[in-house]
Amino acid sequence: MSALRVLFLGGAGMIGSAVAREAVQRGIDLTVVTRGEHRRALPSDVRAIRADVRDAASLDAALGAEEYDAVVNWVGFTPQDVESDIARFAGRTRQYVFVSTCSVFGRPVPQLPITESSPRRHPVFGYARQKLAAELVLEEAYRERGLPLTIVRPMHTYDETTMVFPVTWTAIERMRRGEASVVHGDGTSLWTLTHSSDVARALVPLLGNAHAVGESVNLVSGDILTWDQIHTTLAQAAGVREPLLVHRSSESIGREIPGWGEALQEDFRHSILFDTAKLRRLVPGFHPTVTFSEGARRIVAWHEEDASRRVFDDDLSDAFDRLIRNG
Structure with a gap:
């Protein structure tokens, strides 16, 4: 054949x-x-x-x-x-x-x-x-x-070469320093x-x-996580057991970080949960093999291999500080 x-x-x-x-x-x-x-x-x-x-x-x-x-x-x-x-x-x-x-x-x-x-x-x-x-x-x-x-x-x-927007390497480094990372909404909306x-x-x-x-x-994988869990899982993969997370509205984040506003307000703020019945019917036996816990470890390991991959954005970090200060 x-x-x-x-x-x-x-x-x-x-x-x-x-x-x-x-x-x-x-x-x-x-x-x-x-x-x-x-x-x-x-x-x-x-x-x-x-x-x-x-x-x-x-x-x-x-x-x-x-x-x-x-x-x-x-x-x-x-x-x-x-x-x-x-x-x-x-x-x-x-x-x-x-x-x-x-x-x-x-x-x-x-x-x-x-x-x-x-x-x-x-x-x-x-x-x-x-x-x-x-x-x-x-x-x-x-x-x-x-x-x-x-x-x-x-x-x-995602794969190991990408961060999971809106989580950034800047957020990882801040959490490693004991500084807070900003999470949109109350951190409990669901994502896949x-x-x-x-x-x-x-x-x-x-x-x-x-x-x-x-x-x-x-x-879709059917791997359902809250945004707090996504941040925490990446932080723990980077060696931070209990990261500091501060919650701010998608609108206030969009005002401080304009490039994030549309995606957060129109997409990421909403809970997303999928039925995978059609996929499993068309592809019998399909099931995801990479949990986000494993994926997060791969992301951190890839970034740790080369210092040039670990980009810290001072402007973004300053925006986080303003959001934290101003409530």
């Missing part, structure tokens, strides 16, 4: 590179198209093509007449980013996979847990609003033009984190899976 032929449009970032490794391990014949140097190392068995995914002429020239069993778009963020794919791939692949985000679900969620049929709505948060608009364009193409669409939605994904390797183990079995065509699937 010939190997499944899969094309990644983009996919050299944190999640895409993890999925690429999992795909190659499962015997998939993988081609990755990127515009420049890969941000993350890809397996040597991957065929790499240089082209601008958003330049129709460049991409058409790079792909030629080749066909693929599945195409995964990692770099579609707006309707304009995906519109040319509809004509290009509607009759050229058995599955077109759009990587969206669980942030498309309306906040606050009217009923928990979130399922794939929960209301999607985001009039304010720009990233989620654009992803949702792209989803709607592709869903119309599935209904009207025969695009064999699968939408996958990762939730907050998923390690990139678990997203890969969930996504790869969906490739070439006819049962997934016409479906949207939330790629």
Whole structure:
């Protein structure tokens, strides 16, 4: 039996590179198209093509007449980013996979847990609003033009090379010094984190899976934590047994740290809990393998390996101090 032929449009970032490794391990014949140097190392068995995914002429020239069993778009963020794919791939692949985000679900969620049929709505948060608009364009193409669409939605994904926003290395160092870190809200809202390797183990079995065509699937771990637990788990991995945490409203944090305001106020302040029944039905036997306790240890260990990775932001630390002083 010939190997499944899969094309990644983009996919050299944190999640895409993890999925690429999992795909190659499962015997998939993988081609990755990127515009420049890969941000993350890809397996040597991957065929790499240089082209601008958003330049129709460049991409058409790079792909030629080749066909693929599945195409995964990692770099579609707006309707304009995906519109040319509809004509290009509607009759050229058995599955077109759009990587969206669980942030498309309306906040606050009217009923928990979130399922794939929960209301999607985001009039304010720009990233989620654009992803949702792209989803709607592709869903119309599935209904009207025969695009064999699968939408996958990762939730907050991390690996050892990333901190879990809004926790930063600055916060870790402050807690090591015995200084407080600022947590939005009262620290009890629920959140879901998923390690990139678990997203890969969930996504790869969906490739070439006819049962997934016409479906949207939330790629989440089900690992439910409060924001106090997230901060405390990272602190304990860094050797701080009882970190000092000070709670401030998302609005006040946004005033002091403007770059954080939209994400905290429109997304992170709300409790998020997912039903994973569809994922487990489409990928029998799936269960996450990396708990956040283990993930936090990996994050701290990676940062400890090289001093250049441990960036302390004095401006952010000063903003924390002002928030703590001013209540």
